[in-house]
Amino acid sequence: MKKEPVAEILKANPWFASLSSPHFEKMVEIATEMSWPAGQIIFREGQQGNYMYLIIEGQVALDIYAPNRGRLTILTLGPNEVFGWSAVVPYTQMRTAAARTIKPTRAIALDSAALRAACKADHELGYLVYRRLTNIIAGRLTATRLQLLDVYGDGTGD
Amino acid sequence: MYAPQTTTMAPEPMMPFPALITDIKEEAPGVTTYALEFEDTAVRQSFTFQPGQFNMLYLPGIGEAAISISSDPGQPETLLHTIRVAGNVTQAIARLDVGDVIGLRGPYGSAWPLAHARGLDIIMVAGGIGLPPLRPAIYHIIHHRQEYGQVTVLVGAREPADLMFPGEYDAWREQGIEVLPTVDRADDSWEGRVGVVPMLFYSLRPDPRKTMIFTCGPEIMMRFVVYEALARRVPKERIYLSLERNMKCAIGFCGHCQFGPTFLCKEGPVLSYNQIEPFFSVEEF
Numbered sequence: 347m348k349k350e351p352v353a354e355i356l357k358a359n360p361w362f363a364s365l366s367s368p369h370f371e372k373m374v375e376i377a378t379e380m381s382w383p384a385g386q387i388i389f390r391e392g393q394q395g396n397y398m399y400l401i402i403e404g405q406v407a408l409d410i411y412a413p414n415r416g417r418l419t420i421l422t423l424g425p426n427e428v429f430g431w432s433a434v435v436p437y438t439q440m441r442t443a444a445a446r447t448i449k450p451t452r453a454i455a456l457d458s459a460a461l462r463a464a465c466k467a468d469h470e471l472g473y474l475v476y477r478r479l480t481n482i483i484a485g486r487l488t489a490t491r492l493q494l495l496d497v498y499g500d501g502t503g504d
Numbered sequence: 505m506y507a508p509q510t511t512t513m514a515p516e517p518m519m520p521f522p523a524l525i526t527d528i529k530e531e532a533p534g535v536t537t538y539a540l541e542f543e544d545t546a547v548r549q550s551f552t553f554q555p556g557q558f559n560m561l562y563l564p565g566i567g568e569a570a571i572s573i574s575s576d577p578g579q580p581e582t583l584l585h586t587i588r589v590a591g592n593v594t595q596a597i598a599r600l601d602v603g604d605v606i607g608l609r610g611p612y613g614s615a616w617p618l619a620h621a622r623g624l625d626i627i628m629v630a631g632g633i634g635l636p637p638l639r640p641a642i643y644h645i646i647h648h649r650q651e652y653g654q655v656t657v658l659v660g661a662r663e664p665a666d667l668m669f670p671g672e673y674d675a676w677r678e679q680g681i682e683v684l685p686t687v688d689r690a691d692d693s694w695e696g697r698v699g700v701v702p703m704l705f706y707s708l709r710p711d712p713r714k715t716m717i718f719t720c721g722p723e724i725m726m727r728f729v730v731y732e733a734l735a736r737r738v739p740k741e742r743i744y745l746s747l748e749r750n751m752k753c754a755i756g757f758c759g760h761c762q763f764g765p766t767f768l769c770k771e772g773p774v775l776s777y778n779q780i781e782p783f784f785s786v787e788e789f
């Protein structure tokens with residue numbers, strides 16, 4: 347996989363690109379590029395989270411292990427999608443699912459402690475970051491509801 | 505097997521014509537595609553349809569069912585209908601074999617706005633049995649590929665075995681159409697995406713100034729597709745849905761398919777979101 351400076355990668359993302367210069371620089375400061383081969387466990391459910399990730403390329407599965415049922419993949423994510431949000435949410439701060447690469451994957455990892463500290467120090471940045479996170483989590487909540495509804499079972503007769 | 509008695513095209517819109525089942529293909533558990541050809545040569549040669557339209561399939565003594573045409577509009581002499589067993593008529597159709605004859609009248613209803621979509625990007629979102637009514641539009645785009653921008657097909661199903669037409673995805677990709685399948689649940693043998701189909705919007709970056717949405721599938725799914733499209737500022741008049749209700753006469757007389765002020769068999773099944781918005785989330789509808 348090709349190597350690019352972190353700032354270049356973040357600039358290609360519309361949300362990061364929309365940040366003011368000081369906010370963008372702060373994000374670059376706490377961001378690290380990471381990559382994994384296919385089949386790698388990035389983190390496990392219940393672990394304390396140190397990073398939130400933005401996928402640049404590849405594919406990641408979020409799994410939950412259930413007794414007698416084994417590994418259940420609840421969601422897969424691809425480029426431009428975020429995982430590991432629980433690391434920056436005060437309520438959770440531990441992983442609510444395991445993350446596993448399905449394909450070789452490259453991501454930007456944001457240091458969660460540094461991100462929380464930056465948001466606490468600069469409330470304008472904090473507002474932007476947590477507004478974005480709220481949208482991501484709202485999307486996941488909506489998707490989970492739809493998954494629970496099992497809409498394909500809604501057979502209507504002729 | 506009963507065959508309706510007619511040899512020429514009748515002007516009566518309620519008149520079915522006999523059509524021979526020439527092929528049957530199982531697509532997924534409970535879902536089968538039937539290839540039908542009109543027995544009457546003149547009827548067969550004069551029949552045309554627009555992507556998104558439906559036919560009424562008739563079995564005497566049992567009834568009629570509205571079924572979307574799932575085949576290539578460029579080859580209207582053989583009509584494909586992909587049918588999920590859901591009621592009396594479709595159960596009876598499931599007992600038929602190649603060589604049996606069925607009554608067919610149509611085509612009815614509105615079509616996907618492919619002329620209006622020229623020059624635009626198109627995102628098609630299909631859930632479960634919602635892909636068959638979109639497939640004729642995919643074939644049309646393949647035949648006129650240079651007239652359209654980026655075309656993406658998001659396909660959702662409950663499980664991998666329920667995906668419609670998976671054997672065609674690579675051929676569509678070769679024609680410059682991005683195809684992203686996803687399933688609600690899967691075991692470890694599935695290497696594709698897991699998650700509900702509207703979530704696939706999160707991996708896209710549609711340009712709202714030049715994007716049109718076509719969606720067909722369970723109505724709840726389409727509601728979430730509309731939410732995701734509107735969140736990305738796609739205008740309401742460029743979001744099209746294919747709605748299905750209790751279609752009986754197919755010509756806007758009986759009112760069984762009424763949806764607010766709209767008769768879906770005649771003004772639908774394909775409607776833009778701004779046409780139906782006031783009624784789309786009304787519980788009783």
